[in-house]
Amino acid sequence: MSDKEREDFLRVAGPAREAAALLAPLPRSAKDAALHAIADALIARSPEIVKANEIDVARARENGTSEYMIDRLSLDEVRIAAIAAAVRQIAQLPDPVGEVVRGGTLPNGLELRQLRVPLGVIGIIYEGRPNVTVDAAALCLKSGNATLLRGSSSAYDSNTALVGVMQEALARTEVPADAVQLVPGTSRESVKHLMRARGLVDVLIPRGGASLINSVVEESTVPVIETGVGNCAVYVDAAADLDTAVAILVNAKTQRPSVCNAAETVLVHAGIAADFLPRALDVLRAKGVTVHGDERVRAYGADVVAATEDDYLAEYLSLDIAARVVDSLDEAVEHIRRYGSRHTEAIVTTSQQAARRFVALVDSAAVMVNASTRFTDGEEFGFGAEIGISTQKLHARGPMGLPELTSTKYVVTGEGHLR
Structure with a gap:
């Protein structure tokens, strides 16, 4: 791994970590306002996004990519409008952060509550579907998480444009713009930096084919929520x-x-x-x-x-x-x-x-x-745009909406209790 690639990665991972700490305590109103700002910006700048996407699509055709995969890669103003609508739908969903999962008063008088809290920094590794760039960022933002996005090289121009639009929109809100970051580079090395960023990244979620998912699960030192192929x-x-x-x-x-x-x-x-x-x-x-x-x-x-x-x-x-x-x-x-x-x-x-x-x-x-x-889809289930469909059995299974992007912590309140 070159020093430059590592430095490039740290230039986005470090600020994302700091942004996660600032984002976590923000109220729902601030997060929802940021999501609406993103949706507005996507619509306003859709010609710019489509132009960047056309570069990716042309390159894919030159490389002999199948029309089915090109369909997944392609964006037009109608699809961008649908992506923006999904962001607004996420804004309308209940905020999971602070939700009491369980709680009560213990026999000794201590008040015990288990609360939902953000995971922190979530890394998303995914293939050539640029809509995932916005879906993932929006879901992570709503659940109080910063996100590091590593899409495939086939969608790099599209993803760069989308993240740029989102960051500029966030700069006008209470949510730090660094809460949404694109991992720089298109090489395999940039993916490895993300997979081995234990301490900077709290969890990885791979989305794509079997080879991608298996590679992330087997090589990552960061905890992975395994999404699955769909046979x-x-x-x-x-x-x-x-x-x-x-x-x-x-x-x-x-x-x-x-x-x-x-x-x-x-x-x-x-x-x-x-x-x-x-x-x-x-x-x-x-x-x-x-x-x-x-x-x-x-x-x-x-x-x-x-x-x-x-x-x-x-x-x-x-x-x-x-x-x-x-x-x-x-x-x-x-x-x-x-x-x-x-x-x-x-x-x-x-x-x-x-x-x-x-x-x-x-x-x-x-x-x-x-x-x-x-x-089987987060939107169809009423979760908003999903971040993936988990086929594992730990923490999250099936379409992963907002609650699946949180952990929990216990808050214990006493009156000078001693054990």
């Missing part, structure tokens, strides 16, 4: 309503295939396969979806590609889906346990008994009953 499955039960099942599957796969809560696998009970699969394959074909199926699925469509082990493990993020016929609900659950990423699974069924068993057996962050996997 999500839809199970069509023997008692499923066919119209409902087709509609949910198509929505889960095609509504936006390049995101982590899109369905990547469909499991169909053998008792309904003959009725369901011909209809489903026709609709998926019309939507441009390539189906990778087992032998029993291929019997219903000559264009179904033979599925491999890798297909059942895949997070395609494209118009591809793996398919398999199973003989029971328990076999579907076993498939999910073996191949799934513990993100989101769905069951389509009219049987309450089947729904209850599926919910009880599937160990994922979210389980949908007769609903699309696409609903």
Whole structure:
């Protein structure tokens, strides 16, 4: 690691640490005013942001990036307006800081309260989705945290413009502008500085593909909240309503295939396969979806590609889906346990008994009953723009909203109590 890269990192990490201390005690009114200032600035300066984004998009096309990934990278004035609206929505949410998680008076008369407090400085490492730059900064700000943002090099011009707009907006508020920082540089070394900044950074949250997440988890000396890839499955039960099942599957796969809560696998009970699969394959074909199926699925469509082990493990993020016929609900659950990423699974069924068993057996962050996997989302859950979807089991699981960006401390009040 070069001395210059380390110095560049410290130039943003040190001020972020100081900003976190100033931000933590600010009242909700100050934080909300800052969020509205950011939203106003995003709208006012959207042409400047779009121009910077066009540089990233042009570079991505020159590098042969897929159109699905370019879609995730791209910004226009409509998308920027939606990002600004999400920031305003976050401002409207309750402030978690200071919330009493539990408390009461102990038998000895001491008053005990467990309060939510900011985590401090949160590092976010993410891939080519510049909307995450604003979502993450806004959620961290609202929860009283400073943030160090390290997006992918593919979105560097977009992220630089977005952070610049946010910092200039914050400079006119009570929130210190240094509370939102972009980690400088596009090399792997700049990421390593962030991952090893124990003492300056309190927690890291990686967002992206499996290789990124695994790298951060394995190499970081800073505590990590692990977000997960989305190998999500839809199970069509023997008692499923066919119209409902087709509609949910198509929505889960095609509504936006390049995101982590899109369905990547469909499991169909053998008792309904003959009725369901011909209809489903026709609709998926019309939507441009390539189906990778087992032998029993291929019997219903000559264009179904033979599925491999890798297909059942895949997070395609494209118009591809793996398919398999199973003989029971328990076999579907076993498939999910073996191949799934513990993100989101769905069951389509009219049987309450089947729904209850599926919910009880599937160990994922979210389980949908007769609903699309696409609903696993912080905004859809009413949390505001999420900072990630955690598939771990410690502290936070599922879409991570404001409460998940806090820790707690105990406040004990006595009257000269001695032990």
